[in-house]
Amino acid sequence: MNYAEIKRLASAGIAFFSDGDGEFKCIIQAGGVDIVGGVEVEKPEITTTIKGLVRSPRVREVDGETIRVTDKLGVFNGDVEILNGYMVEIDGERYVVTEARPIRQTSTTVAYRPILRRVAVHG
Structure with a gap:
């Protein structure tokens, strides 16, 4: 099976359903300050752009634990690796x-279908 072709088709479908402009900022590492040897060192925010679409979950998908009513469900192409903890x-x-x-x-x-939970506060 040609997985490169399947990935290409998935990316084309995601682009179609996101009107071709579904770009989102993905925060790989949040910025902040680390203490190194007793000195504050500024840690920059590391971001990238991911392409896809997001939607709210349907009532039947909400179970209160894995998926909550305030969550978002995403569909993103596989060009950028998406890991748990990214924002x-x-x-x-x-x-x-x-x-x-x-x-x-x-x-x-081929693609990612992440569950996204709103961050209460960010800097």
């Missing part, structure tokens, strides 16, 4: 990836 900015608010849910049969990740 995604949606309409000016940050959501943490609680479950990345990669779609893959082999070592080739």
